[in-house]
Amino acid sequence: MLEIRDVDKVYHTRGKPPVHAVRALNMDVRTGEIVALLGSSGCGKTSTLRMIAGFESVSTGSIALAQRPIHDLPPARRRVAMAFEGYSLYPPLTVRENIAFALKAQQLSRAEIASRVDSIARLVEIEDILDHHPRALSGGQQQRVSLARALVRDADLYLLDEPMGQLEPQLRAVLRGRIKGLLAERGMTAIFVTHDQTEASALADRIAVMEDGVLQQFASERELKSRPANLFVASFIGEPPMNLLDTAVAQQEGGFRLSAGADIAFNIPNQSLDPKAQQTLAQAERIKVGIRPQRIAIGSGEARLRVVSNQWLGDQSHIAGECAGHLLVAVTSRKIAARPGDVVPCGLEAGHLHLFGADGVCIRHAEAR
Template identity: 80%
Template sequence: MGVLEIRKVDKVYQSRGKPPVHAVRALDMEVDKGEIVALLGSSGCGKTSTLRMIAGFESVTSGTITLGQRRIDELPPARRKVAMAFEGYSLYPPLTVRENIAFALKAQQLSHGEVSRRVEAIARLVEIEDILNSYPRSISGGQQQRVSLARALVRDADLYLLDEPMGQLEPQLRAVLRGRIKGLLAERGMTAIFVTHDQTEASALADRIAVMEDGVLQQFASERELKDHPANLFVASFIGEPPMNLLEAEVARADGGFRLSIGPDVVFQLDGQTLDPAAGRALEQSPRVRIGIRPQKISVGNGDVRVRVVSNQWLGDQSHVAGEREGRLLIAVTPNKIAARPGDIIHFALETRHLHVFGADGNCIRHAEAA
């Protein structure tokens, strides 16, 4: 059992004169003690609604939320032992930065010296020690965001919820704080969930990532699992930069297995003996499938697939080469510089062992073989 258990949670927003909005649908999740989890998805996918239901700032339409074996979905926010850093900061304007951070500690009946020590330590961590005596109206948005983050992290809580915790920070500071915050959470065994639309941030901070779309949890796994074993087409195309190449293929039985054709001269053979029985049955019932291959798994300069170069970008440590074949675009990533201009014809190599196969329902039939 996880320290946080979310069971069949739905959130429906009702608005007079407008159709209801089903923001979160039958969400099931378990978060382990000391685990750092990212809720990742595009705007409107349900991730912030989920966070606010856990915190108690949104009601649960149906389902239950349990924290440390206490059901909390019907408790007021103050009784949940949850600390939250809001995307909108929500600082108290009449209080200084120091007083804002210390506010949550007053209920713990700590000594003045202990409160000061904690406030100054967390202020150093997020680099705001020089503005402790300033008021929220006099500091920048990025500084306000760090104050909100410090106010949440300074507390003693069973769970820490961070809504886009570093979205307003400049890239260099964001990279530094990611490492510091992850170190703090890990050192103290703090359980945390944070919302982000930034894959880099999710990968850098989280032990596991919950990918959401249209209110539905698509997959909940480590970054490596999401990339190597995507559950469906959405996860395959959403996770990874550049995203997975996806192509339609025709399926035919052949030589005890299956032939996947994306054209008369590009055919992949799947050995029936190595396929999972469920994958074999799915392929038998699917005249067409989608195949996917990561850009990093396409070899440039050799192979049987002729493409016309659309773009060729050298990014300092890798080349991103986009090639068109029969109206379909393929992107390859290679650590080498490629001497090719738009309009040139070059060759890509796509190997069967690197293919993911997705059925008509979008679910993955076959994953690429392990490297």
Template identity: 65%
Template sequence: MTDTALALTGVNKLYHRRGKGPVHAVRQLDMDIAKGEIVALLGSSGCGKTSTLRMVAGFEEVSSGTITLAGRSINALPPAKRNVAMAFEGYSLYPPLTVRENIAFALKSAKVSRDETDKRVAEIAALVEIESILDRYPSSISGGQQQRASLARALVRKADLYLLDEPMGQLEPQLRSVLRGRIKSLLNQNGMTAIFVTHDQTEANALADRIAVMEGGILQQFASQKDLKDRPANLFVATFIGEPPMNVFDAHVVETGGIARLAIENGPVLDFGGAGLTPAVRAAVGHRTKIVVGVRPHKVKIGAGAFSAKIVSNQWLGDQTHVAAEVAGKLLVSVTSERVRTKLGTVTPFGVEAADLHLFDPETGQALAHGMTPA
């Protein structure tokens, strides 16, 4: 995947409202997607992910900036000339056509032979498990079946880019899990470049090679799943990515005998055997005296360590335990695959390692350090 398939450069989207100020839905978006790469646009409602998808598809005009697909500018091209296949969240099937005819519609327009069309429709229908409804009409099938038909209609095409808007939001969890694996295999085996919109982190992690996290119309970080968890670019990404989310505490830097340490506000000093912050991290922190400290729940060890906290909840979820403890007036959540027998109200030791801490600027939210190395 060395060739760039899709490039968005300085893309903005403003919606003008009569009698009101414009809504800046997408702000200065820069993104390069490689040929054959699967990318997730992940974020909460209103973050700009669907507007981005619709601008690439051609259903929304770009207010400013450029979009290049397969080496050609597509800003001014109508949707039908972009060679983009899209599965809509709202299905958008043609009511007078059967499911089979809906799926085959683009193939007939491209003058694909009847035999090849029948073969490809049968294959994609089997993949999304809708073989039994191919001769029914959209009005006679369920919402989940309509969604799978819309997905099949997009994936059956030969296109430069596949855009999938919440492609499995209406499906039952078990079927969704099965189809995720099949669709990823299809995309990978055929070298298909795809972008899909989702608010579901599990879906993004399962399908995507990289995830673009958006909030407030701004691309917060575009990275692999591992980097989003281990090296979040800012406090928003740190607390948005992960379930449960990252534990964060206000802290300040204290120096004693030339060693800089972090003191949790109204809580313990993170001493780590007297080593304190490394010189590189101390330099990254700079003149700041206040800091935000974060640690992922899976990195908090309950039952052993240099600190202590009062247990306020203990939940066994069948394959992992979520324990919440009170530290400095806030909750610290720990996740472990083992059963934890600690009773509520018990003061229990806990431990965190310096290598698992994340430091953020409290004003800008930007990451300063991950572990004991600068961000």
């Protein structure tokens, strides 16, 4: 298990204000688990990965791997394998020699080394360039060599920094499945950095969503979508992202009424709220509510949506439109015959809403399907 406790990372540059890249990070990664660090550029995910690997020092806090404190150890003593976004291959060595480099230090036999190199090369489809040097390779080929060099090692933890960012989509999709199978079959513990939600969903058992150096939520993809911890996670996770509406709050008998304009209002009964949520609503004048595009019913309901765009993606329709002054996006598996300017009925049900307090924390999740 990897245990990260109260880790901060502050970068100091002479003549410039300090940059607080990671703030009070606490996270446990179970043995054999695959975890994605997901977030936008500058959110702290790569700094976190590099602190685990030992290429960046920890400003405060501790990191333990397999019950060994490692935050003060040099990288070579951490039993961590890392594939770098910038490849970091050895230019004088061939691809085969780059992959085999760490294996030779383990004093394995030549036959064992050759077998393992050939096996991992087939997995990432670089067996035809094993005798080439890095300078002769494309960016995508170099990235696969870096990935192979990390995965071929025996390590307690595998760290992958944007492991497939340079690959074309078709190859990326194939390798995701193969790498996931390899990690699961061997019970390998892995953390990878990505800004691609599809990649995170395809590879990871759990996803750590980061923003501004802070871990926003650490959960499965299903939980992130159905039970987002806050407004950031709600708006960041999902494609298309959650629709967010600003609503006025009014108490009424048996609950609350949330109004997002003259034509959009929701009745929220007290029995759907826990005591803390009731108190929050009772003290609020306005709150944000969110609804997933997949939970908006197109073709039925009391609201009216003026279509702005209608895209058929082969298996679903993405319909964007204006409803009571709000721009909403709806997703349906049906092909909808609606052109820009058409007005279609749509349904927005109170049970499908996520409610967020003034601090952005979710106070009520939508009902399960």
